[in-house]
Each structure stands twice: as structure tokens, then as C-alpha cells.
Amino acid sequence: MSDVVVKLRDHGPILISGDFVIEDGQGEPIDLAGKTNIALCRCGSTKNSPFCDGTHKDCGFIAENRAK
Template structure:
């Protein structure tokens, strides 16, 4: 099975690549036949929920999400002076 990858887009949707199934709250499956990529709305203004329709470009929505930096490991304590 191929890996599913979800990428955040700068000030835009979630881009989902891979074999996914999207199901609504009543258990209905969206038809994604032939689609290798799906853009899911994050701004909440789309007219095609849950899919992105590009409205984020005109509604002023901003999202600059980045992966937080990995925690730094403290250096080991220096040996005692003799």
C-alpha cells in the first residue's frame, strides 16, 4: 500500500496525496475516483466543503504553520575537576 502524505500549504489547504477515503458524518463516501491529490479546506470559507475551492486567496485567511523544531538534547555534564 502506498504512503499517504498530508502537506500544509502556505496560507492554503491541506494537500493529501495517496490512497485515501473521505467519509462524511453520515457514513457516505466521497467519490475520489481518478484523483491522486485532494485539497482539503482549512479556511472554512469554501463552497465545496470539505474540499478547497481557492476562497482562502480572497478571504484574507493566513496560516504559516511549520513543524516545531526538534527539542535539543542537553550536553552531558563535564567531568569533575581534579
């Protein structure tokens, strides 16, 4: 089992937990302030990119990804 878990939340963000690094488009690490659990936006509507701010609940974002 991996030390990092990435979960696609139905109609919501990408949840990441564990010991990980998030890099920006230029390879620079984003300051996570020591957090080991974060939610990345995948609806594109957040005002706090790259993090989820809950806006997906109001923008009609639909996504259900299943392993099979």
C-alpha cells in the same frame, strides 16, 4: 515513509496525496472520482466543501504551521 502524505499549505488548503479514503461525518466515503491528490479547505470559505476552491486567496486566511 507513509504511502499517504498530508501537507498543510501556508495560507491555504490541506493537500492529501496517495491511497486514502475521505469519509463524511456519518462515516460514508466521499466520491473522489479516482483522484489520488486532493485539497481540503481549512479556511471555511469554500463553496465546494470539503474541497478547496481557491477562495482562501480572497478571504484573508492566514495559517503557517511549522513542524518546529
